[in-house]
Each structure stands twice: as structure tokens, then as C-alpha cells.
Amino acid sequence: MNLKTTYMGLELKNPVVVASSPISKNLDGIRKAADAGAAAVVMFSLFEEQVEKPGVEHPYFPAKEDYFITPDAYFDLLSKAVKSTDIPVIGSLNGVTTKGWETYARKTEEAGAQGLELNIYHVAANPEESGADIEKLHLDILHAVKNAVEIPVAMKLSPYFSSLGHMAKQFDEAGADALVLFNRFYQPDIDLDAMEIETTLDLSTAADIRLPLRWIAMLHGRLNASLAAAGGVQSGKEVVKFLLAGANAVQTASALLRSGSGSEYIATLIQELEMWMKDNAYESVAQLKGSMSQKAVANPAEFERANYIKVLEAYKKKHTG
Ligand SMILES: Cc1cc2nc3c(=O)[nH]c(=O)nc-3n(C[C@H](O)[C@H](O)[C@H](O)COP(=O)(O)O)c2cc1C
Numbered sequence: 001m002n003l004k005t006t007y008m009g010l011e012l013k014n015p016v017v018v019a020s021s022p023i024s025k026n027l028d029g030i031r032k033a034a035d036a037g038a039a040a041v042v043m044f045s046l047f048e049e050q051v052e053k054p055g056v057e058h059p060y061f062p063a064k065e066d067y068f069i070t071p072d073a074y075f076d077l078l079s080k081a082v083k084s085t086d087i088p089v090i091g092s093l094n095g096v097t098t099k100g101w102e103t104y105a106r107k108t109e110e111a112g113a114q115g116l117e118l119n120i121y122h123v124a125a126n127p128e129e130s131g132a133d134i135e136k137l138h139l140d141i142l143h144a145v146k147n148a149v150e151i152p153v154a155m156k157l158s159p160y161f162s163s164l165g166h167m168a169k170q171f172d173e174a175g176a177d178a179l180v181l182f183n184r185f186y187q188p189d190i191d192l193d194a195m196e197i198e199t200t201l202d203l204s205t206a207a208d209i210r211l212p213l214r215w216i217a218m219l220h221g222r223l224n225a226s227l228a229a230a231g232g233v234q235s236g237k238e239v240v241k242f243l244l245a246g247a248n249a250v251q252t253a254s255a256l257l258r259s260g261s262g263s264e265y266i267a268t269l270i271q272e273l274e275m276w277m278k279d280n281a282y283e284s285v286a287q288l289k290g291s292m293s294q295k296a297v298a299n300p301a302e303f304e305r306a307n308y309i310k311v312l313e314a315y316k317k318k319h320t321g
Pocket of ligand 1: 019021044045092205
């Protein structure tokens, strides 16, 4: 069975990639992921606030000792990871301004990373900032980084752009080698006992695949950039669904963190993918990829609207007779 796929110009032995997360926080976690069969590992992100001068304080941030890693330590770990595994290691940078990206993108490349993922975590909390401003910020960062490095660059996207398809096209035209759908924005709750804002990060469930699944299916075949799905993988089934929708690669974090065995769960995901392919007479991931995408749909907006009406009608029939 041929599980090979191409993602952001890299040849991957299978489509299962470790998403940026604490799985990569040390060499041991990265090696275990590689040993379990992961096709590539995306490092946890180096945050813009971590690369600023040590004296700069950020009032809402946790104490620096709790989350701080120096850029030197980050690139040292990255370089060791590259040397000690035979799978691609992708660096990850997180920031919200255009400054500094070129420098740290170059350092990522110098450390030997085979790719770079940009995780622009920006919540549009400022009503003075327009959608166009935010789109421009993303594109400026991508342009700066693409000019600075030769390694492939992936944009990890927020699902909240008003025209995601148009944004994806702009990233594509600006030279993004891949789009990762989607970044997981934590959503605050209120703890009524403590009367405090609750800032826990819930791990995903399989229901979370639906948003990225729709967008992967809509974008497949319409861009040069490859597509990675991220969000909701719990078993081989979600991996299969993302591939059918048109993903080149599937990233996973929650399932690995939840499994207790860490990245070793990767082996289970790959086995389940293989089993499904065998049971359904697929010989290669290439054959599977995008076979249920919307590539052949001439008018995706109308298709989506028709489905919406169908869903409402079906609910009415079932529940109200
Ligand atoms: C504990 C934890 C830490 C994460 N840290 C990062 C990070 O540093 N950078 C990043 O781009 N994504 C980070 N993510 C998001 C994951 O890479 C991934 O996009 C998201 O969890 C969705 O995949 P999943 O449903 O398989 O968890 C983190 C996720 C979790 C659960």
C-alpha cells in the first residue's frame, strides 16, 4: 500500500504529521514521534514575545519563566531534532507584527528545518482595525518571510476571515507553499465559582473536523499551495475523511496528548488509515486524495446554500413530521 504524499514540496512517507504542540517540547518527544511513524513534526511555536528583549514585560502574559524559551534554546533543539530524525522537521513562528520575522525565519532555515509554519495568532479585538488591515498584515508577514528564506513556508490560518477562499487565494499568489486549516483559537469561559475568566485549552473532539473538512473540500484543486488539515483527528477515520476532502497532509495534536502514550498513538492512526484503505480497496493515498472534494462543483456558494436548505428540510421532516 502506498501512503506517500507531497506536502509543501516535501515528500512525506504518509500523510500523518505531528501538529505544533508540546509533543515537540524536547528531543525525546520528537524522536518518539518519528519512531512511531510520523511523516513530519511541526515544532511548538517560538512566540514573538519570547524573542523580544528580556526586559520587555507583557502585563497579561504568564511569568516569563513559565513559558519562556530563549531563541537560542529553540533553534538548538530544532537543529538537534533535524539531526536525530530522518523525517522533515518544520519550525513554527508565532507573532502579530512584521518585525523580526525575517531574522527568525532565517534562523529556522539555518537550524536545518525543512519547512517553516507561520502561526499568526491574531484575534481581531480592536474595532478600529479593519478586515483589510488584518489581511494586509498577514500578507506582509508572508512576503517578508518568503523573501528571507528558501525553505517552504506554510500559513496556519484562522477560520475567521470574512472571505476565506479569497484570502487563501491571496496567500497562494504570494507564494505560500501550504495552508494549514485551521489554527485552534482558545475560547474563554467564566468560572462561576471562582468568578474568574477560565483560560483552559480544551482538546478537540471528532466533531471539530467539520469546519476544516468543509474548507479543505472547497479549496482542493483550486490552489497551488498544498493543504494540511488540523483539528479534530481522534482516529484513522478523521484522517481518511480529511484525505477524501483533499488534504495533502493531516496534522494532529489533541489525540496524541490525550492518548497517554504521546506520539506513539501516531502508529495507531496510521494502522487505522491502512486498514480502512484495505477494507475499501484503495491502493494509495493519491487515489484517495480529494476524491470527495468540491473540485467538480462549478458554483461552491450555491452548492453550500443548497446543502444548508437540504439540512434544514431534513431536520424538519425528521423532528416535526
Ligand atoms: C496543548 C496545545 C499546545 C499547542 N501549541 C501550539 C503552538 O505552539 N503553535 C501552534 O501553531 N499551534 C499549537 N497548538 C495547536 C495545534 O497545533 C493544532 O492546530 C490544534 O490543536 C488542532 O489539532 P488537534 O485537534 O489535533 O489538536 C497547540 C495545541 C494544543 C492542544
